[in-house]
Amino acid sequence: MNLRAMVRFGFTPHEAxxxxxANPARSLGLAGRLGVVAPGGFADLAIVDGDPLTDITAAAAVRGVLVGGVLHRVDDLLAAFPEPASSAASKADRARPDAAGHAAVVAAGEHWWHxxxxxxxxxCDA
Known part of the structure; x- marks a missing residue:
């Protein structure tokens, strides 16, 4: 389930x-080692705009990720995947971490599952 849905249906942002x-790490028997920001822990960090503990939609506003101590910016990661020339959704619309931004991407049919x-x-299909 995605974070926004969890919050919508009763979780606090912290619980989501x-x-x-932490819960997947605990399920794997790696509590305290995986998914924690602590000395000796293994965790990738998502750098976001905003505070997801007060507004869970901020968790989708990713601006970069820290993996193995190396910062990767979203623009650098996406550079390997050029945009189609006839993209119906503007870059500004697609970058919006809200329902309107999601709608722009869906309307343009830009997700791989489309x-x-x-x-x-x-x-299942006959």
Whole structure:
């Protein structure tokens, strides 16, 4: 379940973030080592605009990630994936971490699951 849905249906932002980070580590028997920001811990950090503990939508406003001590900016990560020339959604619309930004991406059909090969279910379609 995504973070916004968890909060919408009753979780606090802190509970939703814990469910996505500390709880999986505990399930794997790695509590205190995986998904924690502490000496000796293993955690990748998402650098976001805003405070997801007060507004969970801020968790989607990722500006960079810190992996293995190396900062990667979103623009650098996306540079390997050039935009289609006929993109219907503007870059500003797609960058919005809210419902309108999501709607712009969906309307443009830019998610990988909108590709025709992902819409055919070999196991179920006659």
């Amino acid at each position: 973030l814990t469910t996505a980070t 590709e025709p090969e992902w819409t055919v279910h070999a196991c």
